[in-house]
Amino acid sequence: MTVVIISQVYVPDAMAVGQQMVDAAEEMARRGWRVIVYTSNRGCDDPGIRFPSRERRNGVDVHRLPFSSFGKTSIVVRLFAQSLFLAQAVLRSVCVRHLSVAVTTTSPPFGGIAGSFLAMVRRGATSSIWR
Helix, strand or coil: CEEEEECCCCCCCCCHHHHHHHHHHHHHHHCCCEEEEEEECECCCCCCCECCCEEEECCEEEEEECCCCCCCCCHHHHHHHHHHHHHHHHHHHHCCCCEEEEEEECCCCCHHHHHHHHHHHHCCCEEEEEC
């Protein structure tokens, strides 16, 4: 079973939803699922912090996407970054072979729309929203 998690934040970023996703992702990987996480390549609060573009953490394949976090200077900047992030994550998720489950978070807030779109396009991939 292949699971894709779409969350704009993921460890080592310090946001709470990132820690929740790492706990879930690592447990799924421990149970034998192939887990792919699409997340931002920069810190949510501090976009000057850069994370590796790809890494494997405790059995989880983490792919960090560019152009997905520009800080919190304004609502317009945040919406632009969230939109770019979701577009990249959805396009990559559509191409994942043997996708069984797509998990989206409320970071970014429109993650549920991305999950619903994936479920529709992939016909069978389940969409979940976690807080």
